[in-house]
Amino acid sequence: MSQALVxxxxxxxxxxxxxxxxxxHADTIRASGAFDEVREAFWKExxxxxxxxxxxxxxxxxxVPLFVSEGYFTEQVIPRELRLEGWDVEQWDSDGTSASHTTLTATDVAGKTVHYCGPVGTHDAMSDVIVQRAESVTGDPEVGEGFGLAVVGHGTERNENSAKAIHYHTDRIRETGRFDEVEALFMDEEPEVDDVAEFFESDDVVVVPLFIADGFHTQEDIPEDMGITDDYREGYDVPATVDGTNVWYAGAVGTEPLMADVVLERAAEAGANVGNAISRVRAETGGVVGD
Amino acid sequence: MKASLSESLRGAATYARSVVSLVHAGAGLYHERTTWRDLPETRRAFLQWVEGSDERGLGERYAMLVDGGISRTWGQLLVTTRLASDGRRRYDLRHEADADGSLDDLSVYTDPLAARHLATETDDGDYRPLKTAPTLRTGWVFPDLSGEQLVQAVDFFYPATVANWHREQQGDLDVTHWRETAERQTGIYDIVDELSGEQVEWLAESCCVDSQCLKRRQWDEDADTELDVPRGDGEFPCREPCSVVVAAARNWAVLEGETEREYTLTLTPSEKNQLEDIIEAVADGRTDEIREADVYDGANRYRARWLRAKRFDEEGGLAGGDAADDE
Structure with a gap:
């Protein structure tokens, strides 16, 4: 039985x-050989x-949706546009961050079984990617002691699950005790990322936006709102000092190579036979093998 | 005797050529009966099409495959099929404008995945949000692809065109017309269903004609209301308004919600013509072609700057009475 990842x-x-x-991330998974086919698809492309x-x-x-949270896109747009037959969000039986997968057919294609997975952003492995992003931006694989970590989300403007995903990972990372402080911050609601230094006692704070791609929000809004640059076109220092705090701004977490692992884990949990690709991809992209 | 010897040699050469050609044809026939038989239907149909199986018989095709290959265009792509010495097909894929380019002149690629990146920007470095816009960059070649790799590369350049073309060939292309697409939209696109039939005509004329997109538009306002705008001559069909069209429609639905007003502008006849020239030049993407000092072209930059200097008021707009403001 051949299998494809979309x-x-x-x-x-x-x-x-x-x-x-x-x-x-698609290329990393292609190279792993876990699927007969890997294809990217887009709302706007x-x-x-x-x-x-x-x-x-x-x-x-x-x-597998490369989205940060459950909501409008994962619950309405994607199932509607893929023409998933009989889709009902209840099939995910999710509390807002716990969607795993459901198995359906699609009216667009006869004879195919479609395993529709929850978004990457709410998978447990995403916590590891956030931490790895902190390691990447500081260049320190042991980063944690003496550091604060801010996980930044868009906020609840359109979707309460967006904030839930941020809090979910913030709590999980805080429980590991690796960082001195871990806080959830938002672009359009309190606590706001604008005042990042106020929410931390640590001298060094890594700021990781839970966004899939770099764009307007992560490259323009957040750097200017935090005050690490006056004009995004001039770039910013890493770290940059704001109100006496060293802000290590990581950019979108979705660009971290370890994200490929989260995609694979989603598919594997939905029943894909990926062999040992997960541990291989974790090793390749800097993740911890075998955890 | 001499004449007869040379005749014999010529005969032998002709005979040798025909033996070679028979061997090739045999290998090719074997290929069709074995390798192709097991391919997924869509891929096989496309590979048969690129070597013109709908236009010529097996014998003629094999003679051509051996002797220089068979070329066919798919949008702006040029595919040339050749028969390798082992009887397998190999494919050369490049921009049609580079038909005569040698491998030394072009950037050579082997991995079909590279197509995704080649399709991202135009020759001028502009982002191409619409993959089937007739703006594919030039200067590259995949000189030696397998059939599977060719289809993969084509699908990266022009996503889903092979699948939709094949469905159309089979007589079961699922066309979704404008009204159905518009009514399905939610969120910020919810309002696109407010466009009238006439506005949908303008939409298709703006975005969907051959100068803007190489797909052949098969959708209409609805199944019973054809649009007058030309569908295009493209090889592959467009089965539904795409995301670029829906996003454009959203903005026009918003803008068309404004009430019309009357303005009183003072222009010379040449200035009125000039405004028309500027709109035409922008709409046809011609501004880059207007020569620096060609002040006889209404859309020339110096001409436009003159008009701005003369006619714009202190607020940076056309000075003119707005009837509504006077009410």
Missing amino acids: IVAHGSHLNPDSSTPTFD EPSFREVLRTVEADEVYV
């Missing part, structure tokens, strides 16, 4: 970098969600 992401009509992480299923030849298709 990674669905937002993409952009304006910003070519939006789809870059999707392509990169091509192939569209609407037409991607017809481009894969496999009978078993694992669809």
Whole structure:
């Protein structure tokens, strides 16, 4: 039985970098050989969600949304556009961060089984990616002691699950005790990322936005809001000192190579036979093997 | 005797050539009966199409495959099929504008995944949000792809075109017309269903004609209401308004919600013509072609700057009476 992985992401009509992480993670998984086919699909680029299923030849298709939280896209747009038959959000039986997968067919393609997975952003392994992002930006594989960690989300403007995902990972990382402090901050609600230094006692704070791709929010808004630059076009220092605190700004967590592992884990939990690809990809992308 | 010897040699050469060609044809026939038989249907149909199986018979095809290959275009892509010495097909894929380019002149690629990156920007470095826009960059070649790799590369350049083309060939292309697409939209796109039939015509004329997109538009306002705008001559069909069209429609639905007003502007006839020239030049993507000092072209930069200097008021807009403001 052949199997395909379809990674669905937002993409952009304006910003070519939006789809870059999707392509990169897809390539890592292609190289692992875990799937007969790997295909990217986008809301704003091509192939569209609407037409991607017809481009894969496999009978078993694992669809993994490269989105940070459960909500409008994962619950309404993607299932509607993929034409998943009989989709009901209840099938995920989720509390807002616990969607795993459900198995359906799609009216677009006869004879294929579609395993529709929860978004990468709420998977437990995402906590590891956030920590790894902190390691990457500080260049210190042991980073933690003496450091604060801020996990930044968009906020509840449109979707309460967006904040739930941020709190979920913040709590999980805090419980490990690795960082002196771990806080959830937001762009458009309290506590706001603008005042990052106020929420930490540590002299050094790593700021990791839970966003899939770098773009307007992560490259322009957040750096300017935090005050690590006056004009995003001039860039910013890492670390940059704001009100006496060294801010280590990591950019979108979704660009971290270890994200490929989260995609694989989602598909594996939905029943994909990925062999030992998870441990191989973790090793390759700097993750901890075998945990 | 001499004449007869040379005749014999010529005969022998001709005979040798025909034996070679028979061997090739045999190998090719074997290939069709074995390798191709097990391919997924869509891929096989496309590989048969690129070597013109709908236009010529097996014998003619094999003679051509051996002697220089068979070329066919798919959008702006040029695919050339050749028969390798082992009887397998190998494919050369490049931009049609590079048909005569040698491998030394072009950037050579072997991995179909590279197509995804080649498709991202135009020759000028502009982002291409619409993969089937006729703006594919030039200067690259995949000189030696397998059939599977060719289809993969084509699907990265022009996603889903092979699948949709094949469905159309089979007579079961699922077309989704404008009204159905518009009514399905939610969120910020919810309002696109407010566009009238006439506005949908303008939408298709703006975004969907051959100068803007190489897909052949098969959707209409609805199944019973055809649009007058030309569908295009493309090889592969467009089965539904795409995300670029829906996003554009959203903005036009918003803008069309404004009430029309009357403005009173003072322009010379040449200035009115100039405004028309500027709109035409932008709409046709011609601004880059207008020569620096060609002040006879209404859309020339110096001409536009003159008009701005003369006619814009202190607020940076066209000075003119707005009837509504006077009410």
